[in-house]
Amino acid sequence: MSTIYILWLRQVKKYFRSRSRIIGSLGQPLLFLLAFGFGLGSVFQRAGEGNYIQFLGPGIIMMSVLFTAVFSGVDLIWDRQFGFLKETMVAPVSRLEIMLGKTLGGATVAGLQGTIVFVLTLFVGFRPENLLLLPVAAVFVFLIALLFTSLGIAIASTLHDMQGFQLIMNFLVMPIFFLSGALFPLQGLPRFMEVITRIDPLTYGIDGLRGALINGSEFGITTDLLVISILTAILLGIGSYLFERIEA
Amino acid sequence: MNSNQDHANIIVVSDLVKKFKDLVAVDHISFEVKKGEIFAFLGPNGAGKSTTIEMLTTLLQPSSGNMTLNGSDPTRNKDAVRKSFGIVFQDPSVDEDMTAFENMQFHAILYKVPKDVSDHRIKELLEFVELWDRRSDLVKTFSGGMKRRLEVARGLLHHPKILFLDEPTLGLDPQTRNHIWSYVKDISKKENMTVFFTTHYMEEAEKIAERIAIIDRGKIVAIGTVKELKDQTKTDSLEDAFLNLTGRKIRDEEASGMDHLRTMRRMWTRRH
Numbered sequence A: 001m002s003t004i005y006i007l008w009l010r011q012v013k014k015y016f017r018s019r020s021r022i023i024g025s026l027g028q029p030l031l032f033l034l035a036f037g038f039g040l041g042s043v044f045q046r047a048g049e050g051n052y053i054q055f056l057g058p059g060i061i062m063m064s065v066l067f068t069a070v071f072s073g074v075d076l077i078w079d080r081q082f083g084f085l086k087e088t089m090v091a092p093v094s095r096l097e098i099m100l101g102k103t104l105g106g107a108t109v110a111g112l113q114g115t116i117v118f119v120l121t122l123f124v125g126f127r128p129e130n131l132l133l134l135p136v137a138a139v140f141v142f143l144i145a146l147l148f149t150s151l152g153i154a155i156a157s158t159l160h161d162m163q164g165f166q167l168i169m170n171f172l173v174m175p176i177f178f179l180s181g182a183l184f185p186l187q188g189l190p191r192f193m194e195v196i197t198r199i200d201p202l203t204y205g206i207d208g209l210r211g212a213l214i215n216g217s218e219f220g221i222t223t224d225l226l227v228i229s230i231l232t233a234i235l236l237g238i239g240s241y242l243f244e245r246i247e248a
Numbered sequence B: 001m002n003s004n005q006d007h008a009n010i011i012v013v014s015d016l017v018k019k020f021k022d023l024v025a026v027d028h029i030s031f032e033v034k035k036g037e038i039f040a041f042l043g044p045n046g047a048g049k050s051t052t053i054e055m056l057t058t059l060l061q062p063s064s065g066n067m068t069l070n071g072s073d074p075t076r077n078k079d080a081v082r083k084s085f086g087i088v089f090q091d092p093s094v095d096e097d098m099t100a101f102e103n104m105q106f107h108a109i110l111y112k113v114p115k116d117v118s119d120h121r122i123k124e125l126l127e128f129v130e131l132w133d134r135r136s137d138l139v140k141t142f143s144g145g146m147k148r149r150l151e152v153a154r155g156l157l158h159h160p161k162i163l164f165l166d167e168p169t170l171g172l173d174p175q176t177r178n179h180i181w182s183y184v185k186d187i188s189k190k191e192n193m194t195v196f197f198t199t200h201y202m203e204e205a206e207k208i209a210e211r212i213a214i215i216d217r218g219k220i221v222a223i224g225t226v227k228e229l230k231d232q233t234k235t236d237s238l239e240d241a242f243l244n245l246t247g248r249k250i251r252d253e254e255a256s257g258m259d260h261l262r263t264m265r266r267m268w269t270r271r272h
């Protein structure tokens, strides 16, 4: 227990200590909000879909959660060779504890990042419709954070150096974001896109967040919650299994 | 081997092999290290020094062979083995975004050293390696030598029976090297702690180690005290003995994934 806690604490402390990095990481969501939100806003409105900033807000929040989560998982590649992790791997503690501490820490950091981006969206005009549902929104953010940190750790456990990293970015993280309905509505898509968006786990996170924040869920909050919970449990399992087998 | 000898040997390795695909990194090595002894692995790049340490310290699974560390098998009884040693890795493993004190504290929690004991021990060790005044500074503000001293102090925190040091003095100036060795020798005497270190530096092995194993291409080519090694090769310095045993050819093996990662890290840390 104390092992999980100390690993979690370490990551959260590090996050708060790196203020310049926090500020730097807000550039991308801000750019997306401005360029898409204001650039496509009038087209969206004319198509009868309502306010685009309202629609886009949850998508951009989840984008930053996704990126932060995957990165803190993949960070394992460095950490395991040049970091504190190597020291924990020879300590008399179980791999499962290390994996859980690392995952919970990464997920918390990703959740905090999502919260900051949420505040950022308020500045560009995003308005949640029902403040009572904010805790539900927080649950979605944290589950997605947990899901993708586990995914990052699962991937990092099988990689030996950073060469595969670009590949993950281009063929996994970017598609997960762009094909998730973060930027466009899920109805009226061509058949193949409909299938792809419904395979993408992030779709359900964003849909759930839209349900909680702007009362605009496509599948219903319960379905979203169910799908993400199951996927998170599965990925946590895979992550633990692969982490267990890491050598050095 | 009788049980008396077993008792005196804290590390026993027999016929240990580690293969990475086609490459035999460690090739049927056998040796013993006595309790309280300072023992060195001396060998050129890629000889298999780190790989051997990784197997002994439960990080790597051997392909075949047997090991005993403080009476336990690192492949089976991992936790017992892990409690018995401290280690300074070849690559730095302190958390640079944490203070020196926090790094020590984390170690104490991982090794379940009770807080009242650990606070005292941390102070004692940080004073010992002359970092107590800098305990609240982030490690990234430390010089290479200070980081190394912190790692040594951390490795000693839980009173290990064996201390592994994988090229602990690489890239450090002579003053810092002397410093580190004087701490380590001191503690080894005081706490009857066994020291297992690797190095490329002949004079270091000659000065510090009580016994030396020369390892090359995964094989132990000679083992003994400096005098025994010199006698065996009929040379009059350890360097000549070493060259006599391993040949003069430079090991220009291909850069491994590890080397690639090290280079990237150097570029990365320079830019930040």
Ligand SMILES: Nc1ncnc2c1ncn2[C@@H]1O[C@H](COP(=O)(O)OP(=O)(O)OP(=O)(O)O)[C@@H](O)[C@H]1O
Binding pocket: B020, B023, B025, B043, B044, B045, B046, B047, B048, B049, B050, B051, B052, B090, B253, B256
């Ligand atoms: N995980 C790995 N996968 C494949 N090959 C490896 C791995 N680890 C080490 N090797 C190879 O095994 C051999 C022995 O490596 P090792 O790191 O043990 O050498 P070393 O004696 O510590 O060398 P150095 O002085 O450079 O640290 C090298 O050829 C190395 O490239």
Ligand SMILES: [Mg+2]
Binding pocket: B049, B050, B051, B090, B166
């Ligand atoms: Mg080495």
